[in-house]
Amino acid sequence: MTERKIMPxxxxxGSAFVGRVQELTRVRYLLPGTxxxxxxxxxxxxxxxxxxxxxxxxxARFPAGVRIVDLAMVQDGHLLETAVAAALGVRDTGRQxxxxxxxxxxxxxxxLVLDNCEHLLPECAELAARLLSGAPRLRILTTSRQALGxxxxxxxxxxxxAVPPAGTAAQEILRSEAVRLFTERAVQARPGxxxxxxxAPAVAGLCRRLDGLPLAIELAAARLRTMPLSELAxxxxxxxxxxxxxxxxxxxxxxxxxxxxxxxxxxCTPGEQRLWTRMAVFPGGADLEDAEAxxxxxxxxxxxxxDLIFGLVDKSVLISVHGDGRSRYRMLESLRAYxxxxxxxxxxxxxxxxxxxxxxxxxxxxxxxxLVPDQFDRYRAAQAEIPNLRLALDLCLRRHDPSGLRIxxxxxxxxxxxxAVHEGRHWLERSIDLARPTDSDRVxxxxxxxxxxxxxxxxxxxxxxxxxxxAAAEGCGxxxxxxxxxxxxxxxxxxxxxxxxGFALLEDARARxxxxxxxxxxxVNLYYAASFGVAARSPxxxxxxxxxxxxxxxxxxxxxxxxxxxxxxxxxxxxxGDLSLTGARMRQxxxxxxxxxxxxxxxxxxxxxxxxxxAQGHHxxxxxxxxxxxxxxxxxxxxxxxxxxxxGSHQDCDARARRELGGRAFTAAYxxxxxxxxxxxxSYAISS
Numbered sequence: 079m080t081e082r083k084i085m086p087x088x089x090x091x092g093s094a095f096v097g098r099v100q101e102l103t104r105v106r107y108l109l110p111g112t113x114x115x116x117x118x119x120x121x122x123x124x125x126x127x128x129x130x131x132x133x134x135x136x137x138a139r140f141p142a143g144v145r146i147v148d149l150a151m152v153q154d155g156h157l158l159e160t161a162v163a164a165a166l167g168v169r170d171t172g173r174q175x176x177x178x179x180x181x182x183x184x185x186x187x188x189x190l191v192l193d194n195c196e197h198l199l200p201e202c203a204e205l206a207a208r209l210l211s212g213a214p215r216l217r218i219l220t221t222s223r224q225a226l227g228x229x230x231x232x233x234x235x236x237x238x239x240a241v242p243p244a245g246t247a248a249q250e251i252l253r254s255e256a257v258r259l260f261t262e263r264a265v266q267a268r269p270g271x272x273x274x275x276x277x278a279p280a281v282a283g284l285c286r287r288l289d290g291l292p293l294a295i296e297l298a299a300a301r302l303r304t305m306p307l308s309e310l311a312x313x314x315x316x317x318x319x320x321x322x323x324x325x326x327x328x329x330x331x332x333x334x335x336x337x338x339x340x341x342x343x344x345x346c347t348p349g350e351q352r353l354w355t356r357m358a359v360f361p362g363g364a365d366l367e368d369a370e371a372x373x374x375x376x377x378x379x380x381x382x383x384x385d386l387i388f389g390l391v392d393k394s395v396l397i398s399v400h401g402d403g404r405s406r407y408r409m410l411e412s413l414r415a416y417x418x419x420x421x422x423x424x425x426x427x428x429x430x431x432x433x434x435x436x437x438x439x440x441x442x443x444x445x446x447x448x449l450v451p452d453q454f455d456r457y458r459a460a461q462a463e464i465p466n467l468r469l470a471l472d473l474c475l476r477r478h479d480p481s482g483l484r485i486x487x488x489x490x491x492x493x494x495x496x497x498a499v500h501e502g503r504h505w506l507e508r509s510i511d512l513a514r515p516t517d518s519d520r521v522x523x524x525x526x527x528x529x530x531x532x533x534x535x536x537x538x539x540x541x542x543x544x545x546x547x548x549a550a551a552e553g554c555g556x557x558x559x560x561x562x563x564x565x566x567x568x569x570x571x572x573x574x575x576x577x578x579x580g581f582a583l584l585e586d587a588r589a590r591x592x593x594x595x596x597x598x599x600x601x602v603n604l605y606y607a608a609s610f611g612v613a614a615r616s617p618x619x620x621x622x623x624x625x626x627x628x629x630x631x632x633x634x635x636x637x638x639x640x641x642x643x644x645x646x647x648x649x650x651x652x653x654x655g656d657l658s659l660t661g662a663r664m665r666q667x668x669x670x671x672x673x674x675x676x677x678x679x680x681x682x683x684x685x686x687x688x689x690x691x692x693a694q695g696h697h698x699x700x701x702x703x704x705x706x707x708x709x710x711x712x713x714x715x716x717x718x719x720x721x722x723x724x725x726g727s728h729q730d731c732d733a734r735a736r737r738e739l740g741g742r743a744f745t746a747a748y749x750x751x752x753x754x755x756x757x758x759x760x761s762y763a764i765s766s
Contacts, residue, residue, distance in 0.1 A: 095131045096262050097239055097255030098124070104234060105132050109189075109217060112232040113210045116195075116220045119236035121412045122293030122335040125221040126193050128236055132219060133191050140217070142186035150194040150411045151361045151465035153472065155201040160501040162190070162205065169497030169678055176205070180212035187215040194411060195222035203228050238290030242282045248275040256285035259292060263299035263394070277307060284311050287334070293412055294338035300394035301345060314341055339416045342393060351420075352377050353386045354395055356429055358417025362465030363399065363408030371436040376425060402458075430473055437463070437470035438481045438488075447491035448598045451635035454674050460492045471505050474512070483512040483519050490526040491602075494533070495638065497678055503530040516553030521562055524550060528566040529606075532573040544570045558599075561590035565603060572610045580610065581619070601630055601639050608646040617653035620646055641670040641679060648686050652727070661690045665764045672760045680760060681710040685724060687763045692731040697738040698747050700731055705751025706759035 105128075108115055117125045133144045147165045152158060159175040168175070168182045183190075190209070195202040203226040206218050210230075220226060225233045239256040251257055257273060260281055264271045273281050284307075288294040301310055314337075343351060356373040357364065364372070366384060374380040387407055390396040396407045409417065421429070440463060444456040460467070467485065474482025486509040493502030506527045513520035524547035531540035544566045551563035568583030584607045591599040604627040611620030624646040631639035648663035668683035688703035736744045754762065 095127065096259040098128055098131070101128055101234070101236060102132065102135065105219075106136065108232050108234065109136065109219070112230065113216070114206055114218045114220070114226070114228055114231045116222055116225050116231055116233050117236050118222055118225060118233055120238075120291070120335070121223065121415075122291045123236050123238055124292040125236050127292070129191055129193060129219055129221050133189060136189065140187055140189045142188035144189045144191065146191040146193060148193050149198055149202070150414075151468075152198065153361065153469065155198050156504055157468070157501055158198055158201045158205055160498055160504075162192075163500075164496070164498065166190075167677060169499075175500050176208055180209060183209060183213035183216050185215065186213065188213075188217070190216060190218045192218065192220040195220050195226065196224060199224065199226060202226055206231075239285075239292060239295070241285045241290045244283070244286070246282060248278040251278040251282045254282065254285070256288075256290045256295060257281050260285055260295050260299050263296045264302050267300050267303040267392070271302060280307055280311060284314065287311070287314060288338060289334040291335050291338075293410065294335050296394050297338050297342045300392065301342070303392055304345075313345070314338070335412065336416075339413060342395065343416070343420065346393065346395075347386075347389065349378060349382060349386050350389045350393070350395075352422075352425075353383070354390060354413075355417045355421040355425070357390070357396065357407065358409060358414040358421070359429060359433055359469075360408070360466055361414075361469055362463065363406045364466070365404055365406050368436065368466075369407070372429065372432045375432070376428060434470055434473055434479065434481050437467055438485050441467060441470075441485045441488035445488050445491065446495065446638055447602055449601055449630065449634035449636045449639065451637075453636050453638040457492055457495060457638070457674055460489065461496060471509070475508055478512060480512050480519070483509045483523060485509075487519065487522050487526065490530075494530075495674075495676060495678070499530055499533050503527065503534065506530060516550060518554050518556050518559045520550045521547055521554065521556075521559040525562040525566040529569055532569050535573075537570070537573055540570050540573065557590060558594060558596065561587045561594070561596075561599065564590070565606075569606065572614075577610070577614045577616075581607065584610075597630065597634075601627060601636070604630070605639065605642055605646070608643070608650075612646055612649040612653075615653060617650040621650035621654070624650060637670055637673075641667045641676075644670075645679060645682050648683070652686060652689065657690045657693050660686055664690075668760050668764050672757070675756060677710055677756070680756070681707055684710065684759060684763050685728065689727045689731045692735050697735045698743070700735045701739060701744050701747035702751035702754075703759075703763060704728075704732060704735070705748035706754050706762070707751075708748070709752045709754070709759070710756070 105115065105117075109132075117129055119125050130146070133146060137144050145165045147162050149158070149161065152161045159179060163169075163175045163179055166179065166182060168178050192202060192206070199222065202220065202222070206220070206226060207228050209216060210218065210228075225231060239259060240254060241256045242251045242254045246254075252273065257278070261271070261273050284298060285295060288298060298310060298314060301313075305313070343354065346354060353369075353373055356378075357369060359372065360368065366387070369387060370380045370383045374383060378386070387396060391398050391407070395413055396409055399406045399408060441460070444460045446453045446456050446460070450456070467489065471482050471485055473479070474485065482505075486505045490502060490506070493499065506523055510520065510523055510527065513523065524543050528540045528543045528547060531537070531543060544563075547563045547566045551559040564583050564587035568580045568587060570580075571577075571583060572580030574580075584603055588600055588603045588607070591597075591603060604623050608620050608623035608627060611617075611623055624643050627639060628643035628647065631637075631643055644663045644667035648660050648667065651657075651659035651663060664683040664686045668680055668687075671679040671683070684703055684707040688700045688707060691697075691703060692700035739747065751759070751762075
């Protein structure tokens with residue numbers, strides 16, 4: 079008989095997806111007939127991997143795409159909607175982001191994957207119900223250890239991989255999904271490894287012992303790097319014997335996974351064990367610098383971290399993800415949970431202190447409200463660390479630690495740029511009481527909270543916070559604090575429509591900032607003064623302020639300030655009738671902001687470029703740009719007609735282009751623009 083061997087399939091991305099033919103077929107059958115499908119099953123059974131494979135194979139069925147939200151990184155239920163909004167590219171500016179999500183999804187045939195819902199079950203159930211009610215073409219696929227309990231929900235229990243029973247012939251063993259997975263992962267640990275007729279029974283027995291749980295199988299296969307197959311089963315049996323006594327209350331399959339993780343932990347070196355328990359603190363993963371700063375000490379030297387990371391990657395405990403020229407290391411939730419459980423009690427206070435200090439320094443180092451030449455890099459760095467920064471904030475708030483206030487203040491501009499106003503205000507509101515009543519930091523957090531409340535059109539709260547800001551500024555007797563209080567009052571006045579008092583207060587604050595040579599504060603003040611000048615249809619005043627901001631930004635090579643100065647100048651030129659300058663300024667700004675995919679800035683550029691094209695007689699181009707902008711507007715909680723600065727020009731452009739092109743030609747151009755990706759839309763907009 080010809081010997082048959084299993085050779086692993088490989089993919090360009092790394093580990094191949096193995097088996098699950100029946101489950102994939104079942105999901106393909108269920109999804110068209112249900113709005114909500116939940117994949118349930120025990121930990122380590124492969125719910126996430128199956129969901130991702132489903133999303134990949136069914137992508138073509140959903141013209142609006144597939145969006146995946148990893149909820150393991152979201153620990154606070156209040157931030158669920160914010161996380162989903164970010165994944166969908168929805169700017170989260172409203173007091174409640176759910177209406178914006180519903181409006182964004184209302185006409186889209188899209189698949190939304192919510193992964194790891196079990197710790198946010200009530201919030202996920204409510205969100206799913208509301209989204210499905212308002213978006214009839216939406217499909218939601220969730221993974222959870224239990225069903226959401228929403229009406230109409232279909233539940234598919236993901237079973238362990240099929241394992242061959244004892245006595246199965248070698249030919250059948252070699253076709254088993256569990257054995258195929260073991261082989262595929264084993265070859266990564268020991269290149270050239272194969273399963274033949276001689277070794278097939280031992281591998282089958284091992285997979286049976288692991289109850290066909292994919293995570294347990296992968297961890298066991300990784301051990302082939304350091305021990306032969308013949309020893310693997312024996313070592314695992316000894317570990318299982320420790321967990322099968324009469325007092326063990328763990329269900330068998332939970333016990334199988336726990337025993338395998340526990341066994342893998344026991345086979346790690348003492349240094350690897352310590353690092354495992356400490357790396358489990360990072361919900362968003364960590365790079366080498368993060369790990370060295372947070373995990374070293376008390377038995378781990380910083381210079382040893384890299385070798386210990388490599389050891390945990392080899393053992394399939396850490397997953398290495400490459401991007402932007404750096405490696406980042408993350409852990410599956412089951413392994414994180416085990417690591418947190420095994421953290422030595424004496425390690426926790428120091429670990430959390432190092433974690434807090436590291437992310438406070440990271441937030442402060444990556445502030446983007448400063449006139450610095452690396453604003454884009456800072457913004458990208460802060461966004462990559464949002465899950466970890468959330469945990470740092472939560473740790474500080476639970477311990478009433480003032481470091482949380484410093485983190486919140488440092489991140490305010492990044493939240494605004496990302497469109498995460500709801501989340502930003504959530505943390506700011508919770509952080510206010512970390513400061514003493516007469517502390518200058520209290521003035522800063524209150525000034526920013528005023529600004530966020532104004533963005534959300536919550537003027538009553540903005541006025542209240544401005545009053546509190548004034549009391550705090552008076553109490554601390556600090557000139558800088560008083561300047562920020564005046565700035566807060568100015569924003570409230572302008573938001574209330576009192577432009578005379580608002581501009582006077584901002585000018586007074588700006589003079590005080592300048593007297594203290596605080597150019598960073600001057601730049602922020604200039605931006606808001608210029609923006610309100612545009613909104614108030616005061617183009618001359620807005621242009622003067624914008625030019626001053628542009629000169630300051632160019633002198634310090636501060637890209638974000640420069641781009642937004644150009645936007646205010648573009649609008650000022652539009653209101654002054656200078657079409658050439660409007661186009662030039664907006665194209666400059668769009669070219670810059672595409673580096674960080676800043677949708678709020680880019681949509682303003684697309685709108686103004688549509689108006690200028692129309693005014694110059696390029697009506698087909700105007701219609702395409704309006705269509706491209708419309709796709710972005712739907713990702714916001716306000717349409718262009720909801721912003722006074724856009725209303726008249728938007729309506730005039732739309733009406734004129736329709737009249738000149740005719741209804742059918744206008745619709746064709748508009749729709750073609752709406753189909754463009756963000757990158758393609760910007761490329762078209764900035765082309766001459």
